[in-house]
């Protein structure tokens with residue numbers, strides 16, 4: 001038997017519904033903020049990522065799936081979406097002298113060590129805004145992330161960390177100071193950090209190595225180098241976060257080591273997924289468009305790691321319900337007389353129409369009411385609808401509340417019944 005390629009994910013039927021639900025909720029939040037959908041190619045010229053992500057990043061150094069096209073061109077499966085979005089908007093003349101707010105979703109590919117929450121084919125939903133220089137759009141994007149977590153009911157499981165990298169001049173000064181400080185003690189650094197000292201020194205701040213972290217304690221600190229204008233931008237963002245009541249922590253070691261990142265950087269992390277704790281990362285990259293050959297254009301955005309968010313959603317649900325319980329339908333339509341299944345079909349469709357967020361399952365295969373209610377209970381439904389006659393009038397709804405014995409069963413006019421079901 002031919003097996004799946006290592007790290008390429010299979011999403012099984014038992015997980016498919018959750019993926020649809022999470023993607024659906026996130027897409028809706030983005031649409032309600034008036035972001036517009038774009039779709040990016042899976043393959044781009046390797047050069048796009050070398051320039052747009054950076055030669056000295058882990059992604060380009062060792063994580064890309066690169067192949068030769070039949071005519072010899074070097075192509076790579078996309079490892080992320082930002083470089084492609086800039087390429088696309090630029091190529092179609094959608095950046096110069098205008099603003100854009102867009103989102104994309106889909107699989108990304110990186111050759112890394114597969115484990116829980118880390119795959120070689122994984123999924124991101126990302127949002128990007130171009131042409132806005134102020135901190136208000138940074139605030140909007142962070143608020144958008146927060147609205148995503150709220151829509152999924154996982155906002156208590158994530159923490160927001162923010163930092164500012166300052167202007168590119170300020171970063172350059174800091175970079176030099178950091179290299180000057182670390183070079184004399186370079187043999188004490190871990191191997192990755194020693195290499196980064198040459199290529200991408202600010203990523204050393206990210207190192208998980210305890211000895212390296214100890215050396216960094218006395219190192220020059222980024223906030224001491226940040227210019228006044230950047231600090232104003234940062235203060236502006238913090239005021240917005242306070243106004244939106246979004247809790248955050250400042251983390252002066254939070255860097256996204258690419259040269260073109262400027263000002264704001266942020267990351268949403270969780271304690272609930274072991275070491276794969278980052279669920280969303282973003283920041284401002286005012287230098288990127290220019291680096292990819294366009295005119296200077298401010299840009300800011302984030303990417304959500306969908307695989308990890310799906311895991312969090314599953315955890316949140318498991319915490320909220322009794323262990324072992326299935327949760328595959330919300331409303332279960334019971335057919336108590338053999339001759340009323342057409343009425344049941346009509347009612348079930350009317351319920352789906354009136355309650356777009358509820359999953360309505362109709363009983364199949366007959367059997368007495370007791371047996372049907374048992375099935376309703378087993379699939380986790382909150383209520384059963386009892387269809388007791390074949391009258392297709394839809395005038396009334398008989399609702400049995402499966403989780404609240406104090407109400408039990410009631411027959412209501414159809415509209416009142418819908419209103420009642422909306423409370424679930």
Ligand code: ATP
Nearest residue numbers: 110117118119122278279280281303304305307308
């Ligand atoms: P990490 O430090 O976990 O490798 P990263 O800095 O490489 O993350 P980004 O490139 O910023 O990640 O991507 C944004 C988000 O995409 C991450 O926060 C994470 O949730 C998710 N992500 C990145 N790589 C993977 C992967 N291999 N498998 C699953 N999710 C991933």
Ligand code: MG
Nearest residue numbers: 058059110112
């Ligand atoms: Mg990574």
